[in-house]
Amino acid sequence: MQKLIETFYSAFANLDAETMAGCYHDDIVFEDPAFGILKGDKARNMWRMLCESQRGKDFVVETFKMEANEKKGIAHWEAHYVFRKTGRKVHNKINTEFEFRDGKIIKHTDHFNLYAWSKQTLGFQGTLTGWTVFFKKKLNAQTNKLLSEFEKHKNPDR
Numbered sequence: 001m002q003k004l005i006e007t008f009y010s011a012f013a014n015l016d017a018e019t020m021a022g023c024y025h026d027d028i029v030f031e032d033p034a035f036g037i038l039k040g041d042k043a044r045n046m047w048r049m050l051c052e053s054q055r056g057k058d059f060v061v062e063t064f065k066m067e068a069n070e071k072k073g074i075a076h077w078e079a080h081y082v083f084r085k086t087g088r089k090v091h092n093k094i095n096t097e098f099e100f101r102d103g104k105i106i107k108h109t110d111h112f113n114l115y116a117w118s119k120q121t122l123g124f125q126g127t128l129t130g131w132t133v134f135f136k137k138k139l140n141a142q143t144n145k146l147l148s149e150f151e152k153h154k155n156p157d158r
Contacts, residue, residue, distance in 0.1 A: 001068035001100050005075055008105070013061040017044075017051040025104035032094075032110035033117075035147070036140040042147065043108070049150040058082060073098035083121040090120045114139075 004023055011019035021044035030043035038046055058081065065076040075096040083090050092112055099107035118130025129135045 001070060001073055001098075001103075002066060004100070004103070004105065005066045005068055005073050005098065006063075009061060009063045009066070009075065009077060012047070012051070013063075015051040015055055015059070017048040020044075020047045020051070023105050024108070025101050025106040027101075027106060028104075028108065029106070030108045030110075033112060033114040033136060034139055035143045038147075042151075045151050045154070046147055048154070049147055052150075053084065054081060068098065068100070071100060073100065086121060086123070088121055088123065090117065092117055092120075 008020055008023045024044055028040060028043045030038045030046065035046060060080040061077060063075060063077045067074050077094050077096065079092045081090055094110050094112045097109045098105050114136060115131045118126030118135060122130065
């Protein structure tokens with residue numbers, strides 16, 4: 001399963017969402033502070049949206065630790081990018097937990113400091129509100145709305 005994690009992050013560094021999606025089990029459950037819980041195609045489409053949004057931009061993914069056995073795995077990775085809405089540079093540090101089934105990732109949970117992220121992306125406004133439950137709920141609503149719009153654009157019949 002170590003190779004599967006390596007493949008996933010190598011694909012992310014190359015903005016290859018289809019390879020990333022191929023690492024996921026059909027019944028994937030993804031969770032992080034920005035999107036909340038996403039299942040199945042929503043999780044795969046989130047990576048498609050994120051990769052598409054970063055093409056041609058100053059985006060870097062670095063992995064520092066990847067460990068796995070047949071059932072579980074972990075990774076520490078960092079993303080460097082410019083937040084589109086504010087033009088502010090972001091250096092996000094993420095710890096990930098994986099669970100595997102049938103040779104694929106069935107559960108993917110990203111942990112990062114949402115307050116630190118909000119301060120980087122929003123500056124003073126993030127410092128004031130980034131620690132609140134209200135901020136997290138609003139962010140989840142915004143990111144999921146963007147994901148739904150992306151899915152409609154990619155699949156107009158939805």
